[in-house]
Amino acid sequence: MSVEKLLPEEKQGEALNAVSRNSNNSKKLYLESYGCAMNFSDSEIIASILDKEGFDTTQDFKVADLIFLNTCAIRDNAEQRVRNRLNDFKQLKRKNPSLIIGVLGCMAERLKSKLLEEEKLVDLVVGPDSYRDLPNLIETVEGGQKAVNVLLSREETYADISPVRLDSNGITAFVSITRGCDNMCAFCVVPFTRGRERSREPETIVNEARDLFERGYKEVTLLGQNVNSYLWTGGGLKKDNPSEDELKNATTFAQLLEKVALINPDLRIRYSTSHPKDMGDDVLEIMAKYENICNYVHLPVQSGSSRVLEMMNRGYTREWYMDRINAIKRFMPDAGISTDTISGFCGETEEDHQETMSLMEWSGFDFSYMFKYSERPKTLAERKFKDDVDEATKSRRLAEIIEVQKQLSHKSNIRDLGKEFKVLIEGVSKKSADFLYGRNSQNKVIVFPKKDLKKGDYATIKVTSCTSATLLGEAVQS
Ligand code: 5AD
Ligand code: SF4
Numbered sequence: 001m002s003v004e005k006l007l008p009e010e011k012q013g014e015a016l017n018a019v020s021r022n023s024n025n026s027k028k029l030y031l032e033s034y035g036c037a038m039n040f041s042d043s044e045i046i047a048s049i050l051d052k053e054g055f056d057t058t059q060d061f062k063v064a065d066l067i068f069l070n071t072c073a074i075r076d077n078a079e080q081r082v083r084n085r086l087n088d089f090k091q092l093k094r095k096n097p098s099l100i101i102g103v104l105g106c107m108a109e110r111l112k113s114k115l116l117e118e119e120k121l122v123d124l125v126v127g128p129d130s131y132r133d134l135p136n137l138i139e140t141v142e143g144g145q146k147a148v149n150v151l152l153s154r155e156e157t158y159a160d161i162s163p164v165r166l167d168s169n170g171i172t173a174f175v176s177i178t179r180g181c182d183n184m185c186a187f188c189v190v191p192f193t194r195g196r197e198r199s200r201e202p203e204t205i206v207n208e209a210r211d212l213f214e215r216g217y218k219e220v221t222l223l224g225q226n227v228n229s230y231l232w233t234g235g236g237l238k239k240d241n242p243s244e245d246e247l248k249n250a251t252t253f254a255q256l257l258e259k260v261a262l263i264n265p266d267l268r269i270r271y272s273t274s275h276p277k278d279m280g281d282d283v284l285e286i287m288a289k290y291e292n293i294c295n296y297v298h299l300p301v302q303s304g305s306s307r308v309l310e311m312m313n314r315g316y317t318r319e320w321y322m323d324r325i326n327a328i329k330r331f332m333p334d335a336g337i338s339t340d341t342i343s344g345f346c347g348e349t350e351e352d353h354q355e356t357m358s359l360m361e362w363s364g365f366d367f368s369y370m371f372k373y374s375e376r377p378k379t380l381a382e383r384k385f386k387d388d389v390d391e392a393t394k395s396r397r398l399a400e401i402i403e404v405q406k407q408l409s410h411k412s413n414i415r416d417l418g419k420e421f422k423v424l425i426e427g428v429s430k431k432s433a434d435f436l437y438g439r440n441s442q443n444k445v446i447v448f449p450k451k452d453l454k455k456g457d458y459a460t461i462k463v464t465s466c467t468s469a470t471l472l473g474e475a476v477q478s
Helices: 005-012 037-051 074-089 090-095 106-111 114-118 131-142 192-194 203-213 244-248 253-261 282-288 307-309 319-330 351-362 380-384 391-415
Strands: 027-033 056-058 068-071 099-106 124-126 147-149 170-174 219-225 269-274 296-297 336-343 368-373 420-428 435-439 445-449 458-466 469-476
Touching: 027 037, 037 068, 037 131, 037 170, 037 219, 068 074, 074 099, 074 106, 090 458, 099 106, 099 131, 106 114, 106 124, 106 192, 124 131, 131 147, 170 203, 170 244, 203 219, 203 253, 219 253, 244 380, 253 269, 253 282, 282 319, 307 319, 319 351, 336 351, 336 391, 351 391, 368 391, 391 458, 420 445, 445 458
Parallel strands: 027 056, 027 068, 068 099, 099 124, 124 147, 170 219, 219 269, 296 336, 336 368, 445 469
Antiparallel strands: 420 435, 420 458, 435 445, 458 469
């Protein structure tokens, strides 16, 4: 899977190899990323820090001096995947004891030095806020010791580090705007692995996006665990109770979106992820006002039952969520909307499950990322509730949810037949070199004959047919 496909498919937890940058560095880093787009974005910061230390990235772990796995801890199976992957490096490490193996990211933060005991071949354990320390940590390992840094920070945003773009199509890029999360959703391990929420200085975000545009990029995706609560009040950490004065000079997410949109009308803007409780009309208004802010909202609902939402500590009800969907459609009648769901959360009854399905039908999501509940150590749910929905029921409910979404996605694609969309061309179709693919504002992929078009162009594409997953079309004169 290529990085341009990562949003939001990343949640399925696929691994990605870093591509070689072929500079003149002598040492080789093999970097594999798991989990969310934030992790892939962090990998670009890691590569940038190590570039300065004389490391070039390689796609072949067999020639690497350094193997890094940038890991995810969101569900148990994400961690199992990393443990299995580590096994693949055992023989190599035995043959070449000077090979350094590091586990970075959320799993490193969650397990800390315990990971060194559990996985003997690991030399280095580094949490998401400690990447600046990597050169020292590598030196420690080169000196024959193991190294751990899992300190979480209240300020670190890596604002001054210019990320090395890995596996890039040269057209779309991620720009991180917040780190951490203060929400404490009962099921979620992220607040424990990524720490307190902090916002990055707006100027540095705008500069990074402008620089990308000047280098030929046409789309930026602003990233954060909960972008809607972005708030810059002059310091890194989001203030819980900013004073009147601080608020007057603050930059909100809506204002940040506008600043980025104003860089150039040919630079498209997306963002991820939103939280329904913080999704205000101010953001929707700005989205509707600027054509280059894509009409696409990923709004994770998690459950359609107010009772379950309360247990999940999500801070909204079914009715609130419906009001936000109505608001999106009011501001942008053609918006693409997707969601996340969790099946089989603690105490979820058959009736709760039906409510999730009916809310999906009502909302008419174009796409969903659907998960089975996986209990995570230390979370509110692990401490307060019993993981009491049995595995077979979780699986059955998930299958039913997937079926509902399949129908909705199909209907959504059929609604697009005959419509014309402005598409940003991202590359050549995997199936045939005679076809290109790109995305419309609503985040749907459209495949169409190449003709004289090329990557990075905007084109008007008329949808002529569809499969369950993709729209097919042809270019028309705009
Ligand atoms: N179990 C299952 N799914 C989870 N998610 C987060 N934590 C868990 C968990 N413990 C899902 C949510 C979130 C997405 C990124 O992952 O739906 O929006
Ligand atoms: Fe996890 Fe909730 Fe924060 Fe998302 S908003 S990262 S689900 S705690």
